[in-house]
Amino acid sequence: MISAQAPGKLYIAGEYAVVEPGYPAIIVALNQFVTVSIEESDDYGQIASKQYQENSLYWERQGTELVFDNRDNPFHYILSAIHLTEQYAQALGKPLRMYHLNVNSELDSADGKKYGLGSSAAVTVATVKALCRFYQIDISQSELFKLAAIAHLDVQGNGSLGDIAASVYGGWIAYRAFDHDWLASARREMSLVDLLHAQWPGLDIELLTPPAPLRLLIGWTGSPASTSHLVDRIALFKATQRHSYHSFLEESRDCLHRMIQGFHDGDLGAIQREITVNRQLLNQLAHQSHVQIETKLLKTMCDTAVTSGGAAKSSGAGGGDCGIVIIDAAKDLAALLHQWEQRGIEPLKLNVHHVID
Structure with missing residues (x-):
């Protein structure tokens, strides 16, 4: 075997x-x-x-x-x-x-x-x-x-x-x-x-090596999404609104370069700031393309995390599934997790897996 x-x-x-x-x-x-x-x-x-x-x-x-x-x-x-x-x-x-x-x-x-x-x-x-x-x-x-x-x-x-x-x-x-x-x-x-x-x-x-204080939280909204279908719809936006799409690409690239530098510098604050920027860029893309990336429940998940001191956004194609929160590991999460539970958001008890080659 x-x-x-x-x-x-x-x-x-x-x-x-x-x-x-x-x-x-x-x-x-x-x-x-x-x-x-x-x-x-x-x-x-x-x-x-x-x-x-x-x-x-x-x-x-x-x-x-x-x-x-x-x-x-x-x-x-x-x-x-x-x-x-x-x-x-x-x-x-x-x-x-x-x-x-x-x-x-x-x-x-x-x-x-x-x-x-x-x-x-x-x-x-x-x-x-x-x-x-x-x-x-x-x-x-x-x-x-x-x-x-x-x-x-x-x-x-x-x-x-x-x-x-x-x-x-x-x-x-x-x-x-x-x-x-x-x-x-x-x-x-x-x-x-x-x-x-x-x-x-x-x-x-x-x-990449994350800063020591960085904690990753994952919230599941209970609504599965079709990645291929959503990507296809964004491709249609790309074909019909090339200037807007190109602007999104450039801003996303700049945001990610700053975020990657945050990993290199061990700067949790910089990573959190760029998570917020990336969320804004995706919401702008969703508005322009008429594709729902951040569902109502994903928005609730993200907003409650922000009020608790985290930076949050949808994960992947959006339209449901999971959102992620980057937060300082020293923060008390009890209130946030209670709010999620009240709203039907399931925290996934998952950790990062490192492959040993």
């Missing part, structure tokens, strides 16, 4: 702008995981999940191809990760084998609540990691990111892939996306092996 895990994530700042190459975001990996286990099989393979027991997926091999007999399944990211990783294994001369693959996710609650912690990215990364171990392939973090990013992009079709980076590298990271158009062209011209070893234009991943 071989297994691998990957953590979930939350965006701290830089959402929407990060989908453009070179525009930074800050993301954090969390200590809730997707675990993928693989066990060799003689005759048929199975993909199963405790979360989707009624949708276990069976497959056979015809030559080097996986052939599935289920028409509807929730395993698109796993299948894409298998396809890409086995293509890589073949390129390295590894013979393909049969196996059972099992997925167990902690990123959604036991009763099916979806917290927006990046489960599709985590399961993609964990599947690639597990298969590389199964096929005895030594893979660096950079190669793992690139392989998982391609697999994820093949399914989702958009997004920055920052959630993949958080699942691969762990901790707090500053992330700048690669050029998707370059990747599309490079995939037609380069072998997969060469592509994983190439420099990807625009891609930059930097590990």
Whole structure:
């Protein structure tokens, strides 16, 4: 039995702008995981999940191809990760084998609540990691990111892939996306092996160390959001209001540069100020594009945190899911958490997860 895990994530700042190459975001990996286990099989393979027991997926091999007999399944990211990783294994001369693959996710609650912690990215990364171990392939973090990013992009079709980076590298990271158009062209011209070893234009991943007093609070509003749908709607705004969109990008980049410098300087106050600025920029973007990023309950979550001395904003695409609060660890949080409870906001008891490479 071989297994691998990957953590979930939350965006701290830089959402929407990060989908453009070179525009930074800050993301954090969390200590809730997707675990993928693989066990060799003689005759048929199975993909199963405790979360989707009624949708276990069976497959056979015809030559080097996986052939599935289920028409509807929730395993698109796993299948894409298998396809890409086995293509890589073949390129390295590894013979393909049969196996059972099992997925167990902690990123959604036991009763099916979806917290927006990046489960599709985590399961993609964990599947690639597990298969590389199964096929005895030594893979660096950079190669793992690139392989998982391609697999994820093949399914989702958009997004920055920052959630993949958080699942691969762990901790707090500053992330700048690669050029998707370059990747599309490079995939037609380069072998997969060469592509994983190439420099990807625009891609930059930097590990950050937070100031000692910094405490991260996460509030869940109970309303799941569709990241792909929201990103698509912002893309329409980009196409029709290019000047306003470009202004948003520039202001977001400047804000994130100041925030990243705050991490370098160990300056909690600077980080909090820029969290507030980033919230304002996202609300302005929402107003201009007619996309609801900060829902009524997210606004309540943020406003109550601000009155308690924190800096707060929505996390990720918004439209529901989670908000984050950056606050001094010395502050008493009892009153804030009581206000959240009264308003139906669930504090998630999660910590930052650091990956040991």
